Amino acid sequence: xxxxxxxxxxxxxxxxxxxxxxxxxxxxxxxxxxxxxxxxxxxxxxxxxxxxxxxxxxxxxxxxxxxxxxxxxxxxxxxxxxxxxxxxxxxxxxxxxxxxxxxxxxxxxxxxxxxxxxxxxxxxxxxxxxxxxxxxxxxxxxxxxxxxxxxxxxxxxxxxxxxxxxxxxxxxxxxxxxxxxxxxxxxxxxxxxxxxxxxxxxxxxxxxxxxxxxxxxxxxxxxxxxxxxxxxxxxxxxxxxxxxxxxxxxxxxxxxxxxxxxxxxxxxxxxxxxxxxxxxxxxxxxxxxxxxxxxxxxxxxxxxxxxxxxxxxxxxxxxxxxxxxxxxxxxxxxxxxxxxxxxxxxxxxxxxxxxxxxxxxxxxxxxxxxxxxxxxxxxxxxxxxxxxxxxxxxxxxxxxxxxxxxxxxxxxxxxxxxxxxxxxxxxxxxxxxxxxxxxxxxxxxxxxxxxxxxxxxxxxxxxxxxxxxxxxxxxxxxxxxxxxxxxxxxxxxxxxxxxxxxxxxxxxxxxxxxxxxxxxxxxxxxxxxxxxxxxxxxxxxxxxxxxxxxxxxxxxxxxxxxxxxxxxxxxxxxxxxxxxxxxxxxxxxxxxxxxxxxxxxxxxxxxxxxxxxxxxxx
Numbered sequence: 001x002x003x004x005x006x007x008x009x010x011x012x013x014x015x016x017x018x019x020x021x022x023x024x025x026x027x028x029x030x031x032x033x034x035x036x037x038x039x040x041x042x043x044x045x046x047x048x049x050x051x052x053x054x055x056x057x058x059x060x061x062x063x064x065x066x067x068x069x070x071x072x073x074x075x076x077x078x079x080x081x082x083x084x085x086x087x088x089x090x091x092x093x094x095x096x097x098x099x100x101x102x103x104x105x106x107x108x109x110x111x112x113x114x115x116x117x118x119x120x121x122x123x124x125x126x127x128x129x130x131x132x133x134x135x136x137x138x139x140x141x142x143x144x145x146x147x148x149x150x151x152x153x154x155x156x157x158x159x160x161x162x163x164x165x166x167x168x169x170x171x172x173x174x175x176x177x178x179x180x181x182x183x184x185x186x187x188x189x190x191x192x193x194x195x196x197x198x199x200x201x202x203x204x205x206x207x208x209x210x211x212x213x214x215x216x217x218x219x220x221x222x223x224x225x226x227x228x229x230x231x232x233x234x235x236x237x238x239x240x241x242x243x244x245x246x247x248x249x250x251x252x253x254x255x256x257x258x259x260x261x262x263x264x265x266x267x268x269x270x271x272x273x274x275x276x277x278x279x280x281x282x283x284x285x286x287x288x289x290x291x292x293x294x295x296x297x298x299x300x301x302x303x304x305x306x307x308x309x310x311x312x313x314x315x316x317x318x319x320x321x322x323x324x325x326x327x328x329x330x331x332x333x334x335x336x337x338x339x340x341x342x343x344x345x346x347x348x349x350x351x352x353x354x355x356x357x358x359x360x361x362x363x364x365x366x367x368x369x370x371x372x373x374x375x376x377x378x379x380x381x382x383x384x385x386x387x388x389x390x391x392x393x394x395x396x397x398x399x400x401x402x403x404x405x406x407x408x409x410x411x412x413x414x415x416x417x418x419x420x421x422x423x424x425x426x427x428x429x430x431x432x433x434x435x436x437x438x439x440x441x442x443x444x445x446x447x448x449x450x451x452x453x454x455x456x457x458x459x460x461x462x463x464x465x466x467x468x469x470x471x472x473x474x475x476x477x478x479x480x481x482x483x484x485x486x487x488x489x490x491x492x493x494x495x496x497x498x499x500x501x502x503x504x505x506x507x508x509x510x511x512x513x514x515x516x517x518x519x520x521x522x523x524x525x526x527x528x529x530x531x532x533x534x535x536x537x538x539x540x541x542x543x544x545x546x547x548x549x550x551x552x553x554x555x556x557x558x559x560x561x562x563x564x565x566x567x568x569x570x571x572x573x574x575x576x577x578x579x580x581x582x583x584x585x586x587x588x589x590x591x592x593x594x595x596x597x598x599x600x601x602x603x604x605x606x607x608x609x610x611x612x613x614x615x616x617x618x
Contacts, residue, residue: 026053027260028233030252036266038069039273041243041304043153045161046266047093047197048073048252050233056256057232063253068245069268072238073252078107079231080162080194082115085222088202090178091229092162092194093236098151099193102164102172105146106193107228109174114142115226122177122215125207130165130177131223137214138165141173148172149191150280150365152302153238156183160196160203169366180207184275185358188365197234241270278357279303281349281365290376292337294467296417296453299329301349301365308352312364316344322373327451332467335373343371378405378458382468383437385452386571386585389474392443397567397587398426399454399466403434407459414457416440419450419470426454432490433565433591444472473573473583479507479550480514484572486588496527496559497588501572503545504553513577514545520560521568521588527559545574562590 031049038044050058060073078094096103109115120131121138133140147170156163156179163186165175178196179186180203196203209217239250250266282300289295299311313324313331322335322343331347348366350357357363381400387393398416414426416438426438438454450472455465481504487497501518505511520526520539535542541558548554562568567589575581 025258025260028052028056028058028254028256028262030254030262030264033252033264033266035269036239037269037271038239038241039157039275040241040245040270042155042157042241042273042277044157044239044241045154045195046158046237046239047160047195047200048235048237048254049197050235050254050262052233052256054256054258056258058235058254058256060235060237061253061255062237062250064248064250064268066246066248068242069248069250069270070240071250072240074236074238077236078103079197079229079234080106080110081225081227081229082223083225084120084202084206085224087205087221088199090199090202091197091231091234093197093231093234094162094194095151095154095192098154099149099191101146102149102191102193105172106174106176109142110226110228113226114174115223118223120206120217120221120223123207123209123211123217123221124180124215126180127183128177128179129203129206130175131221132165132175134174136220137216138175141175144173145170146172147367148365150188151192152280152304153240154192155187155277156190156192158182158195160200161192162194162196164191164193166190168360169362169364170368178203180204184277187275187277187358188280189357189359195236197231197236237266239268241268243273245270276307276351277304278351278354278363279307279309279349279365281347281367284347284367284369286370286372287333287345289333289335289343289371289373290464291335291340291373292376293380293464294332294334294453295371295465296330296332296451296467299331299347299349301329303351309349310352311347311349312366313345313347316346316368318343322371330451332451333371334467335371337376340373340375343373345369345371376464377460378456378462378464380454380456380464380466382452382454382466383567384468384569385470386569386583387444387470387472388583389444389447389472392441393470394441395427395439396441397437398440398452398468399438399456400431400567401428401436401438401456401458405435405458409436411459412436412456414438414440415455416442417453417455418442418444419452420444420446426456428456431567432589437567444470447472447474471571473581479505480511480574480576480582481506482572482574482582482584484570484584484586486570486586490589490591491562493562493565493590493592496561497521497524497590499558499560499570499572499586501556501558501574501584502553503548503556503574505548505550508550510550511548511576512546513575514548514554515575516543516545516556517541517573517575518543518558519571519573520558521562521570523564523566524560524562524568527561529556529558531556548576562588565590565592 062071082090122130161179164172279301321339325332348364350363354363412428416426426440450470533541573583
């Protein structure tokens with residue numbers, strides 16, 4: 001007799017094993033996403049809502065059929081749920097990467113139970129739902145304020161965007177609003193911190209409530225509970241469209257942990273953007289300055305349309321203890337000598353010529369920073385420099401350090417910011433008569449006035465910096481060439497300095513109306529010139545040279561008398577009829593002590609000879 005070993009027999013006597021219980025796996029499901037319109041050159045947030053019958057977490061992937069339309073999934077993040085009495089829940093994904101400080105402040109308030117029992121005190125259909133005020137009328141807050149945070153990708157082009165209400169720049173507190181449709185006038189005036197992913201029907205129902213004065217609901221709309229929640233099925237899609245791009249299809253694919261998938265195609269239309277968004281200021285750090293020493297730093301900004309912008313900087317505190325100048329995006333703060341402490345500086349950017357900024361009349365995106373001013377332990381003075389476009393400034397003095405600073409030249413190091421985007425090392429050498437000077441070499445590629453900052457580190461690692469100006473004239477235009485050479489070596493105070501200006505016509509035709517404008521060294525007086533000047537004013541003499549034949553040169557000697565010791569520059573600027581002016585410069589060192597002389601009729605010889613030594617070089 002056959003023995004049964006388990007299972008069932010079929011009619012043919014074959015055993016069928018009993019199967020273990022198995023669970024039928026369910027695929028994730030993406031809720032339908034309607035067609036969207038994205039402004040050209042801008043962005044749009046689109047909520048992604050998914051579900052999975054197995055309770056599996058969902059991840060999303062996205063692809064576009066057009067290179068002009070790109071999309072990315074904003075995975076993860078924190079989710080905020082606001083439960084509204086009698087209406088339901090509003091659930092948002094928060095943008096901790098785009099507005100990190102804002103999200104931190106709001107989640108802290110949520111965790112403290114701050115919003116529980118507060119209301120939506122302002123309801124305007126087609127505009128916003130606003131709430132989060134403990135006073136219930138728009139006048140209250142948490143007792144502190146924090147700054148705005150703007151990101152170029154976060155604009156009010158969609159609906160259900162969660163943002164901060166404020167009473168002006170950088171006055172965020174606890175009040176929030178939810179948009180009901182695109183609100184482009186709010187771009188970069190209010191911080192966007194999240195996107196509604198669930199509860200659009202709840203928002204629309206709240207928008208329909210009756211309201212009275214100040215758009216306040218006649219029956220309070222109460223937030224019964226606010227909390228941070230886990231959400232493993234939803235996300236937000238960010239779509240970017242190039243200006244002028246064609247319509248596209250973006251395909252979103254949802255995948256659960258078992259590999260099951262679902263896909264949804266989104267029709268994307270790219271529309272011309274009628275909003276010219278204002279610029280946003282880039283990050284600005286607090287600054288460290290030294291008493292009496294100019295501090296320079298650069299501002300940056302983003303303008304989505306690439307419009308020209310203007311920068312501003314004003315002192316909010318201790319305005320009488322420092323000066324501020326703005327040139328392009330460069331801010332220079334000069335604390336008064338002897339002042340130490342903190343300066344509050346407000347910096348900002350606006351679209352060039354703008355008188356407003358969307359929903360606000362203030363055209364600036366601004367930020368307040370602290371400039372901490374420390375006492376100076378290393379005095380330094382900048383030396384004005386002149387040069388010619390395309391002609392190297394070689395080993396020119398740019399700053400002086402007095403002998404009282406102590407040490408030797410090797411104790412010092414220097415860097416030179418030439419003001420045209422180039423920074424080089426400087427050389428520190430001894431000066432005739434004591435002290436040191438910083439020298440540098442550079443070639444400017446264009447003419448203009450450039451703010452040069454010289455930074456020096458000295459004995460005991462003391463640091464300081466100073467500001468001076470480099471005046472660069474246009475490149476010499478053939479056939480007019482000019483050079484200037486002053487009295488060689490150091491000149492004793494009380495002696496005259498002679499400058500030989502050589503003007504050459506390298507062309508094939510005569511140069512007519514040649515005129516020399518000689519700028520004398522600062523503090524010196526004019527003595528004479530080999531051609532009588534026609535005018536003298538403000539340290540300059542105008543000398544008519546006349547006509548110079550082709551291939552010929554003319555030398556003009558100008559004599560000046562310094563009135564104080566120091567290193568001085570002179571500038572010779574020569575023009576001719578129909579020829580652009582060209583310039584050349586030279587420097588002279590004037591010492592306090594009289595220069596040594598050799599008695600008449602005497603001489604010395606030590607068996608060696610050398611050429612002239614540059615003053616201050618050892």
